[in-house]
Amino acid sequence: MHKRAHDETQTELRGKILTVRGMKVKSDKLGVVGVCDVVEFHEDTNGISLNGRNGKWIPRPVEFKHGRPKKGQEDEAQLCGQALCLEEMLCCDIKIGDLFYGETHRRVEVEFTEELRNIVRKALQEMNQYYKRGYTPKVKPGKKCKNCSLNSICLPEIQEKESVNLYLQKHMQGEK
Ligand code: SF4
Incomplete structure (x- = not known):
């Protein structure tokens, strides 16, 4: 499931949702790069313009996971990291995303609260400090x-x- 999400680096428009798979993202502020499983763009008058597309669109990252929702916040943090990158790249605000769990076949909506954003910022800051020091925890x-x-x-x-x-x-x- 995860492999399919990454292999098909394609764009598909269904109704008012434009789905982009395998989108590369980065943040200079946070010092991180990555690849999103899926980024959905929902047509919405409050959204942003996209090159080559009519209308306005709100980005919404979607991450696929094998299992089921976990006790910890690692999945939410990963998704929030993607949102922070997309916000910086596309100059927009992203309030929510989704985690799709293979075992439960359910989407779980994740709100990118300030608290979750700070967890991600702190973890990436720590990661970059380790990297600069050449230290592997x-x-x-x-x-x-x-x-x-x-x-x-x-x-x-x-x-x-x-x-x-x-x-x-x-x-x-x-x-x-
Ligand atoms: S400790 Fe290593 S293998 Fe285990 S979850 Fe973390 S990154 Fe994955």
């Missing part, structure tokens, strides 16, 4: 890792047991 593995698309890069079970240096040393010795 220790991860906290958990159930969440099972379906995480970053699992093969993050390798949470290794980080828990031994240092990355030790892991590399062992594997490089094995290759001799």
Whole structure:
């Protein structure tokens, strides 16, 4: 489901909703780039103009998730990060987006409150500080890792047991 959302980098107009899949986004203010699964543009007189389209449109990011809604706010924060990028790129305000959960086949509307926006700003600020220092923080593995698309890069079970240096040393010795 997630792969399909990314593969079809296409635009589709159905009624008053223009759907764009795999849209690349970035924010210079927040120092982040990414790809949105789907950005819907809802035709609305209060919206913004889009190049090559008549009318006005309100952007609304939609993120697809395998499972079901989680206890934490990570999904909401990811979606809000996309909204912040879109707001900066398109010079507009985006109040809501949606998370679509594969297990429940439901859309959950997410309001981009000031509190949620601040969580995202703070996390990205922290991330950029780590990046500048060249420091990789220790991860906290958990159930969440099972379906995480970053699992093969993050390798949470290794980080828990031994240092990355030790892991590399062992594997490089094995290759001799
Ligand atoms: S695999 Fe890494 S990035 Fe993914 S949820 Fe686990 S700790 Fe977080």
